[in-house]
Amino acid sequence: MKLVLSQEQQQLREAVRGFLRAAAPLRKAREGYDPQVYARLNGELGLSGLIVPEEYGGAGAGLADLAVALEETGAALLPGPFLATQFAALALTQVPDKELLGGIAEGRVAATLVQPEQDLAFDGTSVTGTLPRVLSGAEAGVLLAPAPDPAPGPGGVVLVAVDLAGPGVTRTPLETLDLTRGQARVTLEHAPARVLGRPPAGSGIGDRLCVALAAEQLGVLRASLDAIVAYAKIRVAFGRYIGSYQGVKHKLADMHGKLEQAESIVRYAAWAADESPGELPGAAALAQAYVGRACFEVARDHLLLHGGIGFTWEHDAHLFYKRAKADEVLLGPPRIHRARLAELLEL
Incomplete structure (x- = not known):
């Protein structure tokens, strides 16, 4: 097991960080999704196709490489459907579809994936149901959803694809806590759906989603800590830099400790996804149980x-706070993942 980034991963990190610093600085996060930035992200760096296998036009990278990119997009609070599309790409690597994987790799397709607990009716050609909260549902063009297998025999689940611009689809943008990344209510009324296939047993799609989200949370955590450390070095109160006060520097040390633990957990979980599938369920549960709350x-x-200025609308601190809270519950609150981890450890 290797928890240190390779030279290639360090170069990837620097490339993504440099691009986001120039094309998507933090001040633009308030403006929401910018299709031009997203197009450049895929056209110049090919990030959308990072996890897509080479046979479908992607880079064929592992989850450890994707985690590096997601950490940087998280630190930049990148708006838009990048995380949602990577969720969809992770599902499609287990249920391959040439058209969708090729479109994602080329940056033409922005997709989103809904969670298995959603209640959808599927008759073999169309789906009906209401999805109350779909990540990037207003920006994505394709919806991937698990639906009951209509084929005769034992019940099962198939992954279907729905064109969100097609007939029978109504999208209602929601007012969400996180101002930098939207969600939408999607209502399907006999919307045409294409069956992609049945996920293989033990595919671990949900576990991979947990690891990907934890990588973004790691980036949010790191950027939050960097911001307050920089502020503590320049803010003066009562004739001293606030970073010199015991109450502040001890808190910063505690925050740094959480960062170190979170980074180790994310690196381990990403390694397990690529190299040791047997360890992935526990590593993924640990990642969301710890990293989500720590972030x-x-x-x-x-x-x-940050004191009084941190509570102002003009300051960026509330943007990190809101992204962190939205991410913490995106795949279920930490208590769900703690309970699953305890079950896996037979506690």
Whole structure:
């Protein structure tokens, strides 16, 4: 097991970080999704196709490489459907579809994936149901959803694709806590759906989603800590830099400890996804049980340590706080993942 980034991964990190610093600085996050930035992200760096196998036009990279990119997009609070599309790409690597994987690799297709607990009716050609909260549902062009297998025999689940611009689809943007990335309510009324296939047993799609999200959370955590450390070095109160006060520097040390633990957990989980599938369920549960909460706590404390200015609408602190909270519950609150981890450990 290797928890240190390789030279190629370090170069990937620097390339993504440099691009986002120039094309998507933090001040633009308030403006929401910019299709031109997204097109450049895929055209110049090919990030959308990073996890897509080479036979479908992608880079054929592993989840450890994708985690590096997601950490940087998380730190930049990148708006738009990038995370949602990577969720869809991770599902499609287990249920391959040439058309969709090729479109994602080329940056032509923005997709989103709904979670298995959604209740959809599927008659073999169309789906009906209401999806109350779909990540990037207003920006994505394709919806991937698990639906009951209509074929005779034992019940099962198939993955279907729905054109979100097609007939029978109604999308209603939602007012969400996170201002930098939207969600939408999607209502399907006999919307045409194409069957992609049945996910193989033990495919671990949900576990891979947990790892991908944890990588983004790691980026949010790191950027929050970097911001407050920089502020503590220049803010003066009562004739001293606030970073010199015991109450502040001890809190910063605690936040740094959470960062170190979170980074190790994410690196381990990404390695397990690529190299040791047997360890993935526990690693993924640990990633969401720990990293999700740690990310929110660091973002919360970084807002508080900014003092009065941190609570203003004009400051960026609340953007990190809101992204951290939205991410913390995106795949279920931490208690769900703690319970699953305890079950896997037979506690």
